[in-house]
Amino acid sequence: MTWTDQLDTCSCVLLRLGERRFALAADQVAELAAPSRIFRFAQKTTEIDGVILRRGRVVPVCDIAEKLIGKKLQQRRFYLIATRRQPVGLDWIALPVSGECELIQADLTPAGPADSPHVAAWLSHKGEVIEVLNLNALTPGAIAVSPRDSSMSLPEARA
Amino acid sequence: MRTATVHKPSPIRTEQIILFRASNQIFAISSASVQEVRSVDSLAGAAVEITEPSLVKVRHAIRRGDRNLYVVNATIHFGLRPTPAALIFLLRKSRVALLVDGIEKMTTMTRLQALPGAFCHEERIWYRGLTVLDQNVIPVVSPSGFLTAEEILLLDAVTGPQSLPDTTEATGPELTL
Numbered sequence A: 001m002t003w004t005d006q007l008d009t010c011s012c013v014l015l016r017l018g019e020r021r022f023a024l025a026a027d028q029v030a031e032l033a034a035p036s037r038i039f040r041f042a043q044k045t046t047e048i049d050g051v052i053l054r055r056g057r058v059v060p061v062c063d064i065a066e067k068l069i070g071k072k073l074q075q076r077r078f079y080l081i082a083t084r085r086q087p088v089g090l091d092w093i094a095l096p097v098s099g100e101c102e103l104i105q106a107d108l109t110p111a112g113p114a115d116s117p118h119v120a121a122w123l124s125h126k127g128e129v130i131e132v133l134n135l136n137a138l139t140p141g142a143i144a145v146s147p148r149d150s151s152m153s154l155p156e157a158r159a
Numbered sequence B: 001m002r003t004a005t006v007h008k009p010s011p012i013r014t015e016q017i018i019l020f021r022a023s024n025q026i027f028a029i030s031s032a033s034v035q036e037v038r039s040v041d042s043l044a045g046a047a048v049e050i051t052e053p054s055l056v057k058v059r060h061a062i063r064r065g066d067r068n069l070y071v072v073n074a075t076i077h078f079g080l081r082p083t084p085a086a087l088i089f090l091l092r093k094s095r096v097a098l099l100v101d102g103i104e105k106m107t108t109m110t111r112l113q114a115l116p117g118a119f120c121h122e123e124r125i126w127y128r129g130l131t132v133l134d135q136n137v138i139p140v141v142s143p144s145g146f147l148t149a150e151e152i153l154l155l156d157a158v159t160g161p162q163s164l165p166d167t168t169e170a171t172g173p174e175l176t177l
Helices: A065-069 B150-161
Strands: A009-017 A020-025 A029-033 A048-054 A057-062 A078-085 A088-098 A102-110 A118-123 A126-133 B015-022 B026-029 B036-041 B058-066 B067-073 B087-091 B098-099 B102-109 B125-131 B137-142
Touching: A009 A065, A009 A088, A009 A118, A020 A118, A020 B058, A029 A048, A048 A088, A057 A078, A126 B067, B015 B098, B058 B150, B067 B150, B102 B137
Parallel strands: A020 A126, A057 A088, B026 B137, B067 B098
Antiparallel strands: A009 A020, A009 A102, A029 A078, A048 A057, A078 A088, A102 A118, A118 A126, B015 B026, B015 B102, B036 B087, B058 B067, B087 B098, B125 B137
């Protein structure tokens, strides 16, 4: 399959960071949560702001806006709680987003060799071309899991 | 004959911890890993100053029996703003004494959550995990995370020629655990 091939329809969650919209595969999204108290403690992973408590689970908060739109979010309206498949189970991570999210069905085009590592695929929605995010490339501490084991069922993007 | 199966609820594993302050942040350490708690004043005369530029978090050593203990300043270790320390934790089966601002309280934790994988730097060595107490998230420090074996060897080499007074019989501890 080449990177220009179209894929099957996939469920995605559209999220807003500032004025831009991005997408995440729906099977990587656990829930959308209202902002809650953020707990900070001494640590050296600068991408992580702190942690929130969600259903008894400690979830790290990672503002991906700086990498994607060049600045941190001024206003956090929600946390999109996403999951990353790791060698041992799922890893949860809270992504601050600046608007409501939308679940859509869209045809995905896998990323090409020239695309940034954070782009897993592309989709077109209402005339807008939107990046489908590769969370492992955007958030720290991700351990690569073979695509066969990955929860995100995107095919190999290499030509 | 059928016997009724009795399901006993598995006992909750609890662990006694000390909540301590360093630069106004709260940390937890297992009570079992702290042998003694002393005031800084009680060891002031017995500590020998160390100047090792590569290890600024260690400024003093104290003699306990036949070994030197190295006093790690918790605020510098965790990269926090230094504040006046009041207490020293002498760690059990360790070459480390930990300089802290004070004890918040002693309590019990029932659950230790693994540090999320997104934390991927020194904090993975610093902490055993996180615990939730009264709707607060508290990092639980790892007693072995304060000095590496290489750092202890380096400090042994630096303090080797110096003779340190033994503090084992010095003024009694504030608290023996």
